[in-house]
Amino acid sequence: MTTSLSAPAAHVAPQEPQQLRPDRARHTRGGLVLRYTLLALVFALLVGPFLWQFLTSLKDSSESIYTPNPIPQNPTMENYRTVAETIPVFRYIGNSLIVATSSALLNVIFGSMAGYALARLRFRGRTVADVMFLATIIIPFEVIMVSVFLTMRSIGLVDSLAGVILPTAATGLSIILMRTAFLGLPREIEEAAMLDGANSWQRFRTIALPSVKGSISVVAIFAFVFAWDDFLWPLVILKNPDNYTLTVGIQYLSGTFSANQRVIAAGTMIAVIPLLALFFSLQRWFFMGVGEGGVKG
Amino acid sequence: MFLAPALIIAVLFHLWPFINTLVLSFTDARALGGGSFVGLENYGRLLEDPNFWLATRNTVLYMVVVVPLLVVLPLLLAVLVQPKLPAIGFFRSVYYSPVVASMVVVGxxxxxxxxxDGMVNQLLQALRIVQEPLPFLTDASLLLFCCMLVTVWKGLGYYMVVYLAALGNVSKDCHEAAQVDGAGPVRRFWSVTVPGVRPTMFLVGLLGAIAAMKVFAEVFVMSYGTAGPGGQARTLVYTIREVGLGLGGEVGYASAMSLALFVLTIGFSVGYLRAQKAETP
Structure with missing residues (x-):
């Protein structure tokens, strides 16, 4: 067994130079069998629960969901229909889309602007700005949650999607990621542009921003997924069930419908399938984000 | 001004609320009015509140159980998926998928x-390991323990990727030299891999600990919002929400509790980083 077998291995972490990986050329047959057995075991542990839930969601009401046979005998979409009849699930999907998309857009715009200023511009009070952004990272949101709720109430944003979005519209992590990206660009081109009379906004828009598309994707994806998955803050600020995001709505469904596992299973699938699709189509950005965020954030 | 939007958000929704939390913690503010200065009364009440101590105990316990698992298991997983072999990229991706799911879904x-009457109990009974179904979700201690396992289950893939980046930097020469010297895989893991990723292990420990202190969704979802019988599986964030945003809306008291959480988090982080510094020569 040699590395010649390794050709089809998907390249998940493009920024990671391959030659740094210890290349253990001598995989023994026994070692490989053991490794793949372990891989399959972990696969079953991590994917099994999703699969079990998915299959439960397809079983019709005549079939027992307690049988050890996981395969539905008469696969049905009935449970998904029941979800739509019980909660306004399309509305919740819409709300989650609005929240997640706005959060992604705002983090890209505000995060790149602030990151650019911190990386390139000279101005008074930059230490103060640094400290402020650092503080937003150090202070856990859970600590200030009650107080943020009061702020939202005084500006009339309780029970609104804007109230869900705004606190995460420019996270410290987005700013740091963008700042790091801009610091990695060569200064010379911007300096040349400056001599040609380009102001800082022009340099930002036409030179710097187009060069950091990778980091922009990472920031957008992480903000989107975080906002889509977030539960505590939407739960706190949204009161009227019509305004719920999907996570809060699914939890609400499980509360009112706790007897029917098939329907709850269908609800969870509605919440998770779009994200899994997003992940599998854009996975290299996800891995890149963990690498950068985990190490530097 | 480039910084303006981000600064406004930071001030309005992070810094001002933090200052406000400090101020409110010395008052008897409620959701509907009130708010006169009461000195240290809220803090005195904290010391005598059995729910606060229960929540603190559960939160610390959560950290103590979850952090070692999150430091060790993802490292083993990363070593497992590191070599370039057929389909290994597929396994990496799939192992990451619980990370992108919402904790509500996972819960x-x-x-x-x-x-x-769920799958796990059916299995245990079929294998005659237990006679009666185990009360995983209705016994407070078991519930808390199950929540911890769910936290670990969902976090594995994330920290695996963090470790993969670090493993890429472990010197290939060391591995080869060790191999030439006749060190087996286990020996090489202990003598080459672990020292190589030691800083990353510290980092993962810190990230895991901070996340564990903020645990909420697992407990809330898996207990249908009750934190187990009598709220015995409550965590600090669960209790803060209940006190400050529940029917009573005791904002002042919840603020004091929030600051206790803050001190716990920051205190731990500072102590942890000191310990790390002392370790590294």
Missing amino acids: LIWTWLLAS
């Missing part, structure tokens, strides 16, 4: 698996 999936 509900496990609620179903761990229910008294």
Whole structure:
């Protein structure tokens, strides 16, 4: 067994130079069998629960969901229909889309602007700005949650999607990621542009921003997924069930419908399938984000 | 001004609320009015509040159990998926998928698996390991323990990727030299891999600990919002929400509790980083 077998291995972490990986050329047959057995075991542990839930969601009401046979005998979409009849699930999907998309857009715009200023511009009070952004990272949101709720109430944003979005519209992590990206660009081109009379906004828009598309994707994806998955803050600020995001709505469904596992299973699938699709189509950005965020954030 | 939007958000929704939390913690503010200065009364009440101590105990316990698992298991997983072999990229991606799912989804999936008539109990009974179904979700201690396992289950893939980046930097020469010297895989893991990723292990420990102190969704979802019988599986964030945003809306008291959480988090982080500094020569 040699590395010649390794050709089809998907390249998940493009920024990671391959030659740094210890290349253990001598995989023994026994070692490989053991490794793949372990891989399959972990696969079953991590994917099994999703699969079990998915299959439960397809079983019709005549079939027992307690049988050890996981395969539905008469696969049905009935449970998904029941979800739509019980909660306004399309509305919740819409709300989650609005929240997640706005959060992604705002983090890209505000995060790149602030990151650019911190990386390139000279101005008074930059230490103060640094400290402020650092503080937003150090202070856990859970600590200030009650107080943020009061702020939202005084500006009339309780029970609104804007109230869900705004606190995460420019996270410290987005700013740091963008700042790091801009610091990695060569200064010379911007300096040349400056001599040609380009102001800082022009340099930002036409030179710097187009060069950091990778980091922009990472920031957008992480903000989107975080906002889509977030539960505590939407739960706190949204009161009227019509305004719920999907996570809060699914939890609400499980509360009112706790007897029917098939329907709850269908609800969870509605919440998770779009994200899994997003992940599998854009996975290299996800891995890149963990690498950068985990190490530097 | 480039910084303006981000600064406004930071001030309005992070810094001002933090200052406000400090101020409110010395008042008897409620959701509907009130707010006169009461000195240290809220803090005195904290010391005598059995729910606060229970929540603190559960939160610290959560950290103590979850952090070692999150430091060790993802490292083993990363070593498992590191070599370039057929289909290994597929396994990496799939192992990451619980990370992208919402904790609500993950919590509900496990609620179903761990229910008294759920898959896990069926399996245990079929294998004659237990006679009666185990009360995974209805016994407070078991519930808390199950939540911890769910946290670990969902976090594995994330920290695996963090470790993969670090493993890429472990010197290939060291591995080869060790191999030439006749060191087996286990020996090489202990003598080459572990020292190589030691800083990353510290980092993962810190990230895991901070996340564990903020645990909420697992407990809330898997107990249908009750934190177990009598709220015995409550965590600090669960209790803060209940006190400050529940029917009573005791904002002042919840603020004092929030600051206790803040001190716990920051205190731990500072102590942890000091310990790390002392370790590294």
